[in-house]
Amino acid sequence: MKSTNTALYLQVKDHLIEKIQQQVWRPNHLIPTEQELMKLFGVSRTTIRQAINMLVADGLLEKRQGKGTVVKAQQLVGSLRRLKGFAEEVMEKGQVPHSKVLRAEFCDSLYLEKKKLGLDENEKVLVIERIRFADDVPIAVERSCWPESIGQLLMKHNLDTAKFYSILEEDNILLKRAEEKISAINATMAEADVLGIRAGEALLEMTRLSFGLNDKPIEYTKTRYRSDQYHYDIELRR
Amino acid sequence: MKSTNTALYLQVKDHLIEKIQQQVWRPNHLIPTEQELMKLFGVSRTTIRQAINMLVADGLLEKRQGKGTVVKAQQLVGSLRRLKGFAEEVMEKGQVPHSKVLRAEFCDSLYLEKKKLGLDENEKVLVIERIRFADDVPIAVERSCWPESIGQLLMKHNLDTAKFYSILEEDNILLKRAEEKISAINATMAEADVLGIRAGEALLEMTRLSFGLNDKPIEYTKTRYRSDQYHYDIELRR
């Protein structure tokens, strides 16, 4: 082991992180056993376990008694529900997302939406209305509003397949947080029509206002989900 | 130490929790040293430390090198939605909560609920059905299920005015976390009746499974809220 004044288990931990991040040890695969790691690093089992346990707590590794320790596929943000888009959510479940655009235009009106986005009355917003599918099943209708500058970026892409948050990230517009309001509402005739349900069915309505790293609003989106196809999971702490 | 098949460090952990909850060891004060705890429980230092480290992770204790280990004062959960009951929520808005009990009995059936609570088939659950009011406006119908032991505690109180979580806290049963599922559903005729709305109106349905400090289930509750009177706010991070 290195001869520094850093604790051994921290050095081991850093080595393990490196292997995981460089995918030398692949997701869902076993990492070397504790015995092997002891020899590899020349430290005691306690030290190896201390390092591994920290990575388990961080969600990078998962231990399975009798089998071994595996690299965890995706690391979620602790107890918090992660801020992600519809397409990401669908793909994580192993389904294929796509969209059908009903409307996409820059708009002068929509005063409430402009106010939420912190825009002046004379500025424009991009409004995009889409039906969202998972494996060709209609799940939700969504109306998202964006400041004009961001809207220009989005309109360069195919809105049927675009993952908006990924596009923004590529342009270094990073989401920091979002405020959500969740409610329930009866489906209108039009909504029932596109979602393939009966008018009046209860929909789960999610209204999201997202903020960038500079704390400026980025997106104001209202999504209405079929309650037979979608629910919202969350973990609360004392 | 007890001669059970439970791991020693878990037994120690439960003992420590008890001392903290009963305030034998007071907030911001030192608990006994590792040496003293070793003698007290008759176990090795490793075992003591394992128990303490879990409580540090849970935020109950805080270690200070060279000084000792102190009981942490209760901390608030900043941006996170706090785990709280209906009555607490209503009072925070400056309104007066009360309830009307529709049903309260120990029950042999309810197999799904027993399973969620980690109970055997031959055990009983307390099921409580209530209409929940804020300033005399009916807001929600709620059905909560509790293990029999906890149920005995609750039944000593007036269920129309009781704040369940406060009762549990007084008896040193502290909530650690909860899993919630949020969905939407159409009101049945019976629900519409007691809530003063029309049948078929969209309700917000919240299903909560709460866990105590020992990670054992405490409560399985399904609540259906009027969507014109209640919504759910949450903050997400990327």
Added chain:
DNA sequence: AAGTGGTCTAGACCACTTG
């Protein structure tokens, strides 16, 4: 039966806070 991680012990030395 062999191998994995889970639990537990006894002992050592170190880094930090306090009298």
Added chain:
DNA sequence: AAGTGGTCTAGACCACTTG
């Protein structure tokens, strides 16, 4: 100098998974 928690070792046996 004495006491605290922090790090680390070597060794043992157990519970679980797999051939």
